[in-house]
Amino acid sequence: MTKEEKGVVIEDLTKQLAESSIIYLADISGLDAQTTSDLRRACFKSNIQLSVVKNTLLAKAMDAAEKDFGELPAVLKGNTSLMFSEVGNGPAKVIKNFRKKSEKPLLKGAFIEEAIFVGDDNLDALASIKSKEEMIGEIIGLLQSPAKNVISGLKSGGGKLAGILKTLSER
Numbered sequence: 001m002t003k004e005e006k007g008v009v010i011e012d013l014t015k016q017l018a019e020s021s022i023i024y025l026a027d028i029s030g031l032d033a034q035t036t037s038d039l040r041r042a043c044f045k046s047n048i049q050l051s052v053v054k055n056t057l058l059a060k061a062m063d064a065a066e067k068d069f070g071e072l073p074a075v076l077k078g079n080t081s082l083m084f085s086e087v088g089n090g091p092a093k094v095i096k097n098f099r100k101k102s103e104k105p106l107l108k109g110a111f112i113e114e115a116i117f118v119g120d121d122n123l124d125a126l127a128s129i130k131s132k133e134e135m136i137g138e139i140i141g142l143l144q145s146p147a148k149n150v151i152s153g154l155k156s157g158g159g160k161l162a163g164i165l166k167t168l169s170e171r
Contacts, residue, residue, distance in 0.1 A: 006057060013053065013061035020084045024091040025072065025108040028052070029079035035102055042094050049084040058082070070116040075108040088112045092126035 001009075017023065028036060043050040055076035062069045083091040095105050110117040110126055117126060130138070 009054075009057050010060050010064065013058060014064040016082075016084060017061055017065040017067065021111075021113050022085045022088050022091075023111040024083035024085070024095075025075060025110070026081045026083060026091075026095060026105040027079050027108055028081045028105040031102065031104050035104075039094075039098055039105065042098060043083065043091075046090050046094050047086060048091050048094060050081060052079070052081050055080050067111070068114075069111060071118050072109045072111060072116060075118060080108065081105065087131045089127055089129040089131060092123055092129070096123060096127045 028039065031039065040050055055078075058080060059073050059076050062073050083094075085091050092107070092110070095107060098105065107120045107123045107126070109119070110122070112126070112129070
Protein backbone atom coordinates (compact mmCIF):
# COMPACT_ATOMS: atom_id res chain seq x y z
CA MET A 1 0.00 0.00 0.00
CA THR A 2 1.47 3.35 -1.01
CA LYS A 3 1.72 6.34 1.29
CA GLU A 4 -1.07 8.11 -0.63
CA GLU A 5 -3.37 5.08 -0.30
CA LYS A 6 -2.69 4.91 3.43
CA GLY A 7 -3.50 8.62 3.71
CA VAL A 8 -6.84 8.05 1.97
CA VAL A 9 -7.66 5.09 4.25
CA ILE A 10 -6.77 7.11 7.37
CA GLU A 11 -8.90 10.01 6.13
CA ASP A 12 -11.88 7.70 5.50
CA LEU A 13 -11.50 6.02 8.90
CA THR A 14 -11.22 9.40 10.62
CA LYS A 15 -14.45 10.52 8.94
CA GLN A 16 -16.26 7.31 9.97
CA LEU A 17 -15.00 7.59 13.55
CA ALA A 18 -16.08 11.23 13.76
CA GLU A 19 -19.57 10.50 12.42
CA SER A 20 -20.23 7.39 14.51
CA SER A 21 -21.20 7.43 18.16
CA ILE A 22 -21.23 3.61 18.46
CA ILE A 23 -18.00 1.80 17.59
CA TYR A 24 -17.01 -1.75 18.53
CA LEU A 25 -13.57 -3.33 18.13
CA ALA A 26 -13.55 -7.11 17.80
CA ASP A 27 -11.08 -9.90 17.09
CA ILE A 28 -12.30 -12.30 14.39
CA SER A 29 -8.95 -13.98 13.69
CA GLY A 30 -9.09 -17.72 13.26
CA LEU A 31 -12.54 -17.78 11.66
CA ASP A 32 -12.71 -19.68 8.40
CA ALA A 33 -14.20 -18.13 5.25
CA GLN A 34 -17.70 -19.60 5.76
CA THR A 35 -17.91 -18.50 9.40
CA THR A 36 -16.65 -15.02 8.53
CA SER A 37 -19.27 -14.82 5.79
CA ASP A 38 -21.96 -15.86 8.29
CA LEU A 39 -20.78 -13.14 10.69
CA ARG A 40 -20.87 -10.52 7.94
CA ARG A 41 -24.38 -11.66 6.99
CA ALA A 42 -25.54 -11.41 10.63
CA CYS A 43 -24.06 -7.91 10.87
CA PHE A 44 -25.76 -6.86 7.63
CA LYS A 45 -29.15 -8.10 8.90
CA SER A 46 -28.67 -6.05 12.08
CA ASN A 47 -27.64 -2.92 10.14
CA ILE A 48 -24.04 -3.10 11.41
CA GLN A 49 -21.11 -2.18 9.22
CA LEU A 50 -18.21 -4.63 9.70
CA SER A 51 -14.73 -4.02 8.31
CA VAL A 52 -11.24 -5.35 9.00
CA VAL A 53 -8.62 -2.64 9.48
CA LYS A 54 -4.91 -2.32 10.01
CA ASN A 55 -4.14 -1.38 13.60
CA THR A 56 -1.61 1.34 12.75
CA LEU A 57 -4.03 3.04 10.35
CA LEU A 58 -6.86 2.85 12.87
CA ALA A 59 -4.62 4.27 15.63
CA LYS A 60 -3.69 7.22 13.40
CA ALA A 61 -7.36 7.77 12.53
CA MET A 62 -8.27 7.71 16.24
CA ASP A 63 -5.60 10.35 16.91
CA ALA A 64 -6.90 12.49 14.06
CA ALA A 65 -10.57 12.20 15.11
CA GLU A 66 -11.83 14.83 17.52
CA LYS A 67 -13.00 12.28 20.09
CA ASP A 68 -11.35 10.92 23.20
CA PHE A 69 -11.04 7.17 22.69
CA GLY A 70 -9.29 6.71 26.04
CA GLU A 71 -7.75 3.24 26.38
CA LEU A 72 -9.05 1.88 23.04
CA PRO A 73 -5.82 2.51 21.06
CA ALA A 74 -4.04 0.24 23.58
CA VAL A 75 -6.16 -2.79 22.50
CA LEU A 76 -5.09 -2.47 18.86
CA LYS A 77 -2.99 -5.61 18.76
CA GLY A 78 -3.48 -8.62 16.53
CA ASN A 79 -6.45 -8.82 14.18
CA THR A 80 -8.95 -5.96 14.60
CA SER A 81 -12.40 -5.58 13.07
CA LEU A 82 -14.45 -2.41 13.31
CA MET A 83 -18.20 -2.53 13.84
CA PHE A 84 -20.28 0.62 13.34
CA SER A 85 -23.91 0.67 14.41
CA GLU A 86 -26.83 2.99 15.07
CA VAL A 87 -27.98 0.95 18.09
CA GLY A 88 -25.74 0.76 21.17
CA ASN A 89 -26.36 -2.89 21.97
CA GLY A 90 -26.64 -4.16 18.37
CA PRO A 91 -23.05 -5.35 17.84
CA ALA A 92 -22.89 -6.85 21.34
CA LYS A 93 -26.04 -8.89 20.67
CA VAL A 94 -24.67 -10.08 17.32
CA ILE A 95 -21.37 -11.11 18.94
CA LYS A 96 -23.16 -12.85 21.82
CA ASN A 97 -25.50 -14.76 19.48
CA PHE A 98 -22.64 -15.68 17.18
CA ARG A 99 -20.59 -17.01 20.09
CA LYS A 100 -23.19 -19.71 20.67
CA LYS A 101 -21.73 -21.46 17.60
CA SER A 102 -18.10 -20.31 17.78
CA GLU A 103 -15.70 -18.95 20.40
CA LYS A 104 -15.00 -15.89 18.25
CA PRO A 105 -15.43 -12.96 17.75
CA LEU A 106 -13.89 -11.60 20.91
CA LEU A 107 -14.77 -8.10 22.03
CA LYS A 108 -11.68 -5.93 22.34
CA GLY A 109 -13.44 -2.71 23.24
CA ALA A 110 -16.32 -0.37 22.49
CA PHE A 111 -16.99 3.36 22.27
CA ILE A 112 -20.65 4.14 22.94
CA GLU A 113 -21.78 7.75 23.21
CA GLU A 114 -18.54 8.90 24.92
CA ALA A 115 -18.39 5.82 27.22
CA ILE A 116 -15.45 3.46 26.74
CA PHE A 117 -15.54 -0.28 27.46
CA VAL A 118 -12.38 -2.36 27.23
CA GLY A 119 -12.29 -6.16 27.30
CA ASP A 120 -14.47 -9.13 26.46
CA ASP A 121 -15.85 -9.25 30.02
CA ASN A 122 -18.04 -6.22 29.17
CA LEU A 123 -20.00 -8.12 26.50
CA ASP A 124 -22.96 -9.01 28.74
CA ALA A 125 -23.23 -5.44 30.05
CA LEU A 126 -23.13 -4.03 26.52
CA ALA A 127 -25.74 -6.51 25.26
CA SER A 128 -28.13 -5.43 28.02
CA ILE A 129 -27.87 -1.71 27.22
CA LYS A 130 -31.24 -0.42 26.07
CA SER A 131 -31.50 1.53 22.85
CA LYS A 132 -32.82 5.08 22.76
CA GLU A 133 -36.12 3.87 21.30
CA GLU A 134 -36.55 1.22 24.02
CA MET A 135 -35.92 3.80 26.74
CA ILE A 136 -38.42 6.25 25.23
CA GLY A 137 -41.01 3.46 24.98
CA GLU A 138 -40.52 2.53 28.64
CA ILE A 139 -40.80 6.16 29.76
CA ILE A 140 -43.97 6.68 27.73
CA GLY A 141 -45.44 3.49 29.21
CA LEU A 142 -44.63 4.67 32.72
CA LEU A 143 -46.12 8.10 32.07
CA GLN A 144 -49.31 6.64 30.56
CA SER A 145 -49.96 4.21 33.40
CA PRO A 146 -51.15 6.76 36.03
CA ALA A 147 -53.28 8.58 33.45
CA LYS A 148 -54.94 5.31 32.42
CA ASN A 149 -55.68 4.51 36.06
CA VAL A 150 -57.30 7.93 36.62
CA ILE A 151 -59.40 7.65 33.47
CA SER A 152 -60.44 4.12 34.38
CA GLY A 153 -61.40 5.24 37.88
CA LEU A 154 -63.41 8.17 36.53
CA LYS A 155 -65.24 5.96 34.06
CA SER A 156 -66.16 3.35 36.64
CA GLY A 157 -66.92 5.98 39.27
CA GLY A 158 -69.09 7.84 36.79
CA GLY A 159 -71.10 4.71 36.17
CA LYS A 160 -71.59 4.16 39.91
CA LEU A 161 -72.58 7.80 40.41
CA ALA A 162 -75.09 7.60 37.55
CA GLY A 163 -76.53 4.41 39.05
CA ILE A 164 -76.91 6.02 42.47
CA LEU A 165 -78.58 9.11 40.96
CA LYS A 166 -80.96 6.94 38.94
CA THR A 167 -81.91 4.93 42.03
CA LEU A 168 -82.47 8.08 44.07
CA SER A 169 -84.59 9.66 41.33
CA GLU A 170 -86.79 6.54 41.13
CA ARG A 171 -87.59 6.71 44.83
